[in-house]
Amino acid sequence: xxxxxxxxxxxxxxxxxxxxxxxxxxxxxxxxxxxxxxxxxxxxxxxxxxxxxxxxxxxxxxxxxxxxxxxxxxxxxxxxxxxxxxxxxxxxxxxxxxxxxxxxxxxxxxxxxxxxxxxxxxxxxxxxxxxxxxxxxxxxxxxxxxxxxxxxxxxxxxxxxxxxxxxxxxxxxxxxxxxxxxxxxxxxxxxxxxxxxxxxxxxxxxxxxxxxxxxxxxxxxx
Amino acid sequence: xxxxxxxxxxxxxxxxxxxxxxxxxxxxxxxxxxxxxxxxxxxxxxxxxxxxxxxxxxxxxxxxxxxxxxxxxxxxxxxxxxxxxxxxxxxxxxxxxxxxxxxxxxxxxxxxxxxxxxxxxxxxxxxxxxxxxxxxxxxxxxxxxxxxxxxxxxxxxxxxxxxxxxxxxxxxxxxxxxxxxxxxxxxxxxxxxxxxxxxxxxxxxxxxxxxxxxxxxxxxxx
Numbered sequence: 001x002x003x004x005x006x007x008x009x010x011x012x013x014x015x016x017x018x019x020x021x022x023x024x025x026x027x028x029x030x031x032x033x034x035x036x037x038x039x040x041x042x043x044x045x046x047x048x049x050x051x052x053x054x055x056x057x058x059x060x061x062x063x064x065x066x067x068x069x070x071x072x073x074x075x076x077x078x079x080x081x082x083x084x085x086x087x088x089x090x091x092x093x094x095x096x097x098x099x100x101x102x103x104x105x106x107x108x109x110x111x112x113x114x115x116x117x118x119x120x121x122x123x124x125x126x127x128x129x130x131x132x133x134x135x136x137x138x139x140x141x142x143x144x145x146x147x148x149x150x151x152x153x154x155x156x157x158x159x160x161x162x163x164x165x166x167x168x169x170x171x172x173x174x175x176x177x178x179x180x181x182x183x184x185x186x187x188x189x190x191x192x193x194x195x196x197x198x199x200x201x202x203x204x205x206x207x208x209x210x211x212x213x214x215x216x217x218x219x220x221x222x
Numbered sequence: 223x224x225x226x227x228x229x230x231x232x233x234x235x236x237x238x239x240x241x242x243x244x245x246x247x248x249x250x251x252x253x254x255x256x257x258x259x260x261x262x263x264x265x266x267x268x269x270x271x272x273x274x275x276x277x278x279x280x281x282x283x284x285x286x287x288x289x290x291x292x293x294x295x296x297x298x299x300x301x302x303x304x305x306x307x308x309x310x311x312x313x314x315x316x317x318x319x320x321x322x323x324x325x326x327x328x329x330x331x332x333x334x335x336x337x338x339x340x341x342x343x344x345x346x347x348x349x350x351x352x353x354x355x356x357x358x359x360x361x362x363x364x365x366x367x368x369x370x371x372x373x374x375x376x377x378x379x380x381x382x383x384x385x386x387x388x389x390x391x392x393x394x395x396x397x398x399x400x401x402x403x404x405x406x407x408x409x410x411x412x413x414x415x416x417x418x419x420x421x422x423x424x425x426x427x428x429x430x431x432x433x434x435x436x437x438x439x440x441x442x443x444x
Contacts, residue, residue: 051357052320063312069291070315077308086299090285093292098274135273 005030005060008044012216013205014107015068016056018159020204022072024197025158025188026079032203037219072096076155083150091149095139095156098132099163106166110213117210121170128167133178136160140180146187153191161188169207227252227282230266234438235427236329237290238278240381242426244294246419247380247410248301254425259441294318298377305372313371317361317378320354321385328388332435339432343392350389355400358382362402368409375413383410391429 005023009016011034023030035041035055045053051066058065065071076082076092083089105124109117136148145151148160164185167174175182188194197204206212227245231238233256245252257263257277267275273288280287287293298304298314305311327346331339358370367373370382386407389396397404410416419426428434 051316052323052353061309063309065312065316067316067319070312070319073315074308074312077311086296087283087285089299090287090292090296093295094273094287094289097289097292101274131274 004028005058006033007031008033008035008049008057008059009055010035010216011205012208012213014056014208017205018103018162019056019058019068019071019075021158021162021194021197022075022079022081022155024203025153025191025194026075026081027193028075028079030203038221041220069100072155072159081153081155081158083152083154088150088154092154092156095136095148096159098135099156099159102127102132102163102167106170110208110210114210124167125171125174128171128174129177133174133181137178137180140184146184148184153188157184157188158194161185161194166207226250227280229254230257230271230279230281231277232257232438233427234430234435236278236430239427240325240384241278241280241290241293241297243380243384243416243419244297244301244303244377246425247375247413247416248297248303249415250297250301252425260443263442291322294377294381303375303377303380305374305376310372310376314376314378317358317370318381320357321378321381324349324354324385324389328392332430332432336432346389347393347396350396351399355396355403359400359402362406368406370406375410379406379410380416383407383416388429 005028007016007019007030009032020030033040035044041055044050044055044057049064050057051064054066056066056068056071058071060074065074073082083092102124105120105127109120109124112120139148143151147153148156160181161184164175164181175185189198196202227250229238229241229252231254242252257266263277266272266277266279271286272279273286276288278288278290278293280293282296287296295304305314324346327342327349331342331346334342361370365373369375370378382403383406386397386403397407411420418424
């Protein structure tokens with residue numbers, strides 16, 4: 001037992017990637033138990049380690065944590081990435097939940113029917129460009145500070161940076177009209193812990209294409 | 223300006239109902255501005271009151287709060303319904319996020335394609351009976367206390383009670399094998415604030431059927 005958190009998930013970005021980003025940005029070393037086949041998932045279930053029979057699951061501080069938002073909130077609180085009071089926490093939650101809408105669409109590209117992929121990708125680009133990125137650019141412009149909330153790095157900045165890398169995979173030009181978002185992305189990417197995480201060989205997972213997911217599914221009974 | 227929170231949403235349960243439950247259980251009087259047609263929604267958007275152009279939106283404490291989870295977390299914190307420390311908050315979040323999976327399926331019945339309604343309803347019943355209710359019954363059994371976390375009413379108990387009323391609409395027998403959940407439902411329902419909320423004439427919204435939603439949609443450009 002190393003004392004490090006252990007992340008249980010498939011060998012893809014999926015719903016664990018935001019947790020990987022947050023731990024990495026907080027400078028927390030972690031181990032991964034990658035689920036490579038149905039048997040691995042069954043073992044976790046049969047051992048009673050998954051409260052709702054689902055992953056992500058993170059073993060940390062003596063607990064088997066499930067549900068990605070619960071895990072992210074715990075990590076953010078523990079490592080002071082959740083603002084200084086309830087009003088800052090509200091802002092961080094509002095912004096993070098907006099981002100979650102876009103992440104959900106990116107999951108839908110992979111999980112949804114193939115004939116809907118192009119439509120979902122168009123929706124991602126449209127929502128990023130016309131709804132979400134303008135909202136976050138406006139926040140940064142309104143206070144002129146380097147981070148979204150309270151002039152301090154938080155869960156919101158880290159997940160927005162992750163999101164920006166994600167949507168660029170769909171359209172590299174999406175950040176063109178958002179100089180403050182680009183600056184935030186650069187600023188967060190240059191933090192030593194994040195810089196290390198962005199380098200090859202880290203625990204960051206490659207962008208998951210539908211084809212990669214189809215290949216992975218063959219080892220599972222989804 | 224009465225100082226009461228103002229809830230902006232359609233005249234249905236939808237993503238605002240959990241917020242209504244939580245405020246009601248906390249004994250907080252609130253006003254509602256019901257959005258009856260597209261012009262009402264456009265006005266909110268054009269006035270710049272919706273950060274991501276979406277409702278729910280709750281005006282409270284001088285803020286225009288959006289994203290239902292952010293709003294619920296703020297209310298829970300403010301009214302001491304979020305546990306006493308970060309470990310209790312984690313448990314409350316884990317349980318609440320599990321419930322959210324079932325609530326999402328109930329939205330899918332209304333929002334998804336008609337030909338998938340029966341399949342989604344079956345999935346709700348299956349997941350409630352075989353995944354989620356057993357998990358929550360196990361929590362109550364494990365500590366023998368009257369509430370899910372910390373022997374004290376929290377967001378988790380209130381939303382689970384709401385969820386139990388919701389899934390009963392799909393199958394009244396779903397709670398049969400879960401005596402502790404039934405006891406929790408009764409306990410929470412008998413709290414004076416909740417009892418009042420459950421009576422006719424309160425701001426609680428009726429169970430939304432797909433037909434009701436189809437009718438409502440006629441006044442909107444969804």
